[in-house]
Amino acid sequence: MSGILPQLLFSGLAIGCIYGLVGLGFIQVYNAVGLTNFAQGEFVMLGAYLFVSAVVIWKAPFWVGFLFLLVGMAVIGFLFTRGVYKPTYKAGRFAFLLASVGLSMALQDLVVLIWGPVPLYMPRLVSESSFNIGNVFINPQHIIIIGSTILLLIIQYLIFQKTPLGKMMRATAQDQFAATLSGIKVPLMIIFTFVNSSILAGIAGFLVGPVFSVTPSMGASAMLKGFVGCTIGGWGSIPGAVLGGILVGIIEIFSSFYISSAYKDAIVFLVLILFLLFKPKGIFGETVSEKV
C-alpha cells in the first residue's frame, strides 16, 4: 500500500497539469475582458483533432503536426475574437457567455461531422510501456505532460513579464481605458489574449490525447475541471489557476481510487460546491484585485 500513494500523486499531478493549462487559458481571458469562455473545453478537443488529422490522416511528421496545431489554434482564437467576442460583448451580460455555450455545442457536433463519432487514436512521442522508479509505475506520457507544462509556464512567464507584447497585454488586463491612453491598441491585445489562451487549450489537447482517447466530448469535462481549478485557486490569480487545476487532478485520481471511478466527476463538483460555500475567494483569492 505504501507504494500507491506516490503513484496516485504522480498520476494526479500529470492529469492536474492539463486542467491547470485549461484554467490558465480561462484566467487570461477572464483577466483581460472579465468574461468566461465556455468554449474553452472545445478548444482543447480541437487541438487534439487538428494534431491527429495532420499526423495520422495526412501522415505528416510530428513537428509539422505540432506546427499545424499551433497555427490552427491561433486562427481559431482570432476567428473566435472576431466572430463571437466582438459582436456580443456589448450586447448585455450573458450574450458572450451564451454565444460561447452555443459555439461549444456546435463544435462538438461539427467534429463528429468532419472526423466521425469513433474515438481517434493519437500517436505518442514515447513508448507506451511504463517503467518503474522504485515502487512507482510511471507512464512516460505523464512525464511528457508534466515537463511540457513546466516548459509552457516558463514560456508564458517570459512572454508576459519580459516582452513588450506581454507587458501591453497585462496593461490591457489591468485597465483597458488607461491602456488605451498609453497608446496600446487594446482590441489587438484582446485578440492576442484570445489567441494565446486558445493555443494553450490546443496544446492541452495535444498532451492529454494519448492518455484519454480523442473524442468529441473530451473537452467538456476538462473545462468543468479547469473552472473548478480556477475557483480553488481564486479567480484572477494565475498561479492559483495552475495549482488549483493540479489539485483537482489529484482529487480526481484519489477519489477514483479510494471511492469510485464512476463518481469522480460528481466528486469534483462536490469539491466546487464546498469551496464556494466555505472559501469562495479560493486559496490565492485575497491578493486579487476585485474587478467590478
Next chain:
Amino acid sequence: MKKVSKIIIMLLLAIIILSVPHLIKSDYTLHVVNLAGIYAICVMGLVFLLGFAGQLSLGHSALMSIGAYTTGLLAVELNLPFVITFPAAIVVSMLFALLIGIPTLKLKSFYLAMATRGLNIALFIVLINWKRFTHGADGIVNIPRPSFAGFTIQTERAWFYFIVAILIVCYIASRNIEKSRIGRSFKAVKEGELAAEVMGIDVYRTKILAFVLSSALAGTAGCLFAHLNQFICPNDFNITQSVTLLSMSIFGGSEYLLGGVVGAYVLTFLPEALRFLQTYARFINGILILLIMILAPSGLFGVVSSLFEKLKRQKKLDPPNNSPNIADVEGMEN
C-alpha cells in the same frame, strides 16, 4: 372599448386552444404539442431567472430531472397518488435550487452558470450509477397516469387540456409576480446590483428567490414530463437538453414570458419539421444560439416590440415634422 377587444381576443384564443386537439388527428403530433407545453413551463422558469433577475442557469434540465425522478420514484416505489407526488416534486426541486443557490448566488453571475452545469453533469452521473435507487440507465418505467377522484388523464387529448391548464395557471402566476414588488426587485437586481442594494433590496435573497421560483417551474415541468411519457431515464435530462431549454428562452426573447412559451413551441416543432437534418440537430441548435446572440440578443419578442416602438415613435414624430413648414409659412406672412 379596450376591455371589449381584450375579451374578444381572449375568447378567440380560448376557441383556438380548445380546437387544437380536434384539428390534430395524429396522436404523435399531439404528443409533441404536449411535450412543447411542458417545455414551455420550464422555459418560463428560465425567463424568470435569466430575463427578469439576470442570472444564468446552464443546468435547468437537471432541475427538471429532480422533479421527474421525485414523482417517478414516489409513484412507482411507494404507490403514492399524483396529488401528493406533484407537490413533492416541486418542493424537492426547490430544495435543490436552494442547495445550489446559497453558495453561488453571493458571487459573480458566472458561478451560478458553471455550478448549474456542474450539477447537470454530477446529477447525470449519480442517476446513471446509483442503480439501486434510481434504476440507473434503464430509467423508471410504468409511471402511472395521474388520476383525480376516479378520473384518469389517459389520452393525449386529455393531456393537452391538462397541460394547457397548468401552463395558463403558471403563466398568470408568473405574470402577477412579474408585475408585483418581487418582480420589480428582480429587474432592479438585473439592472444593477449595487443600485438595487442602495434602494433597499436584499440582492442575495432576491436572486435566491428567483432561482427557487424558476426551479419550481422546472420541477413542475419535470413532474408532468414523467407522467406524460410514463418513462424517464437520465438521458432525458442531459446537458444538451439544458442548452435546448436555454435556446428556447432566448429565441422567443428571454425578457418575455410569452416569448419563452412561443420559443418552446417553435423549437420543439422545428426539429420535427427538419427531421432530415436530424444528425445536425445539435449543430444547428448551437449555431442558432450563436446567431441569436450576435444578431438579435433580445429574441423574437424583443425585435417585434422594438419595431412597434419605432413605429409609435414615428407616428409621434410625424406632426413635428410638418410643423416647421407651418412656421415657415407663418414667418412668410409676417
